[in-house]
Amino acid sequence: xxxxxxxxxxxxxxxxxxxxxxxxxxxxxxxxxxxxxxxxxxxxxxxxxxxxxxxxxxxxxxxxxxxxxxxxxxxxxxxxxxxxxxxxxxxxxxxxxxxxxxxxxxxxxxxxxxxxxxxxxxxxxxxxxxxxxxxxxxxxxxxxxxxxxxxxxxxxxxxxxxxxxxxxxxxxxxxxxxxxxxxxxxxxxxxxxxxxxxxxxxxxxxxxxxxxxxxxxxxxxxxxxxxxxxxxxxxxxxxxxxxxxxxxxxxxxxxxxxxxxxxxxxxxxxxxxxxxxxxxxxxxxxxxxxxxxxxxxxxxxxxxxxxxxxxxxxxxxxxxxxxxxxxxxxxxxxxxxxxxxxxxxxxxxxxxx
Numbered sequence: 261x262x263x264x265x266x267x268x269x270x271x272x273x274x275x276x277x278x279x280x281x282x283x284x285x286x287x288x289x290x291x292x293x294x295x296x297x298x299x300x301x302x303x304x305x306x307x308x309x310x311x312x313x314x315x316x317x318x319x320x321x322x323x324x325x326x327x328x329x330x331x332x333x334x335x336x337x338x339x340x341x342x343x344x345x346x347x348x349x350x351x352x353x354x355x356x357x358x359x360x361x362x363x364x365x366x367x368x369x370x371x372x373x374x375x376x377x378x379x380x381x382x383x384x385x386x387x388x389x390x391x392x393x394x395x396x397x398x399x400x401x402x403x404x405x406x407x408x409x410x411x412x413x414x415x416x417x418x419x420x421x422x423x424x425x426x427x428x429x430x431x432x433x434x435x436x437x438x439x440x441x442x443x444x445x446x447x448x449x450x451x452x453x454x455x456x457x458x459x460x461x462x463x464x465x466x467x468x469x470x471x472x473x474x475x476x477x478x479x480x481x482x483x484x485x486x487x488x489x490x491x492x493x494x495x496x497x498x499x500x501x502x503x504x505x506x507x508x509x510x511x512x513x514x515x516x517x518x519x520x521x522x523x524x525x526x527x528x529x530x531x532x533x534x535x536x537x538x539x540x541x542x543x544x545x546x547x548x549x550x551x552x553x554x555x556x557x558x559x560x561x562x563x564x565x566x567x568x569x570x571x572x573x574x575x576x577x578x579x580x581x582x583x584x585x586x587x588x589x590x591x592x593x594x595x596x597x598x599x600x601x602x603x604x605x606x607x608x609x610x611x612x613x
Contacts, residue, residue: 283316289583289608296341298589298600308338308345310608328354343378365392380415401431423449427479438486447477455511473511480504493531499524519543532576538569565589573610581610 289310296304317329330352337345349372356366368389375382386409393403406426413419424447431441454468483501490496505518525537542565567589575581587604 279320281316281318283314283318284613285312285314285610286613287312287608287610289585289606291336291604291606293338293602293604295600295602296338296344298591298602300596300600304341306338306341306344308336310334310336310606324357324359326356326358328352328356330354344376346374346376346381348375349373362395363393364395366390382414383419384412386410399433401433402429404428417452421449421451423447431483437488438484440485441481441483443479443481443483445477445479445481447475447479449475449477451475451511455509456513458512469510471510473509473514475507475509475511475514477508478506494528495526496528497524497526513546516544516546518545533572533574536569536571536573538567540565540567542566565591579612581612583608583610 287310291308291310292305293308294303294305296306312334313332315329315331317327319327319329321327332350333347335345335347350370352368352370354366354368356364358364368391369387371384371386373382373384387407388409389405389407391403391405393401395401404427406424408422408424410422411420425445427443427445429441429443431439433439451473453473455471455473457467457469481501481503483499485497485499487495487497499522501520501522503518503520503522505516505520507514507516507518509515519542521539521541523537523539523541526534527536528534567587569585569587571583571585573581573583583606585604585606585608587606588601590601591599593599
């Protein structure tokens with residue numbers, strides 16, 4: 261969602277002073293979850309209901325100064341495993357300035373709060389981001405950005421962290437038909453506990469270092485987008501992103517490299533019916549093997565997981581649509597306790613107003 265919001269920050273040059281755009285979306289669905297606790301044995305099945313609301317505001321204070329707000333709230337209620345029921349609130353505020361020709365700069369702040377029936381799994385995450393970019397020859401965009409974030413997990417400080425991130429990107433657009441881009445991010449992630457080291461015994465024995473655990477993550481990405489309208493009425497959109505990650509940690513067992521591929525496809529098969537696919541595929545290799553791989557995050561939208569999502573949507577009119585979806589998560593880890601598969605089946609209604 262953050263990426264979509266950053267795209268939204270690139271407001272159209274024709275925005276008029278005082279112009280305000282509002283968007284509202286609400287959804288309700290009934291779902292079936294075949295592995296509530298993400299385990300590889302003794303799987304727990306349950307049904308759940310899910311509610312979602314999204315509010316967006318886009319205000320052109322002046323043609324060159326834009327203020328954006330996005331608020332989302334979502335809740336899931338399990339029929340039997342009530343401890344896993346949760347509510348997530350997320351607020352994003354953004355400002356962008358385009359006073360200089362072909363130059364955009366701005367800031368973005370976000371706060372995300374998760375409350376779970378079992379309060380030990382609550383967390384709070386906030387992020388601040390600044391960016392600046394310039395467009396050359398109406399088709400080549402280059403930009404830089406910096407970001408700071410903190411993550412606070414109520415149940416244990418073992419999962420807490422704070423990060424500093426710096427990055428740059430470039431993108432070439434051709435007549436809104438296709439684009440290619442590349443990017444680089446460097447992230448420093450610090451944890452509030454001491455790093456671990458292996459003392460070289462025949463059995464793995466880990467002891468604390470004198471310094472806090474610090475990870476240095478390098479991400480190199482290459483992306484492409486293609487869109488076309490078939491038969492003049494059936495839009496098609498494809499997005500493909502490849503990311504190579506190298507994480508260098510001073511804590512034994514937490515250095516790794518990872519190849520991530522993300523593929524998104526959307527196609528209207530009729531004027532009022534569309535099908536969507538999202539796939540995230542990971543190929544991760546850790547430099548060391550330890551008994552407790554504490555580098556895994558517990559965030560709900562954790563990118564450590566492989567996943568595929570299929571959704572079929574039928575619009576009855578401009579406001580009401582019906583959707584059916586299938587979502588599969590899985591993790592292939594050398595640690596049996598971290599390997600699992602999870603399937604979600606959903607049927608729901610969406611209202612735009």
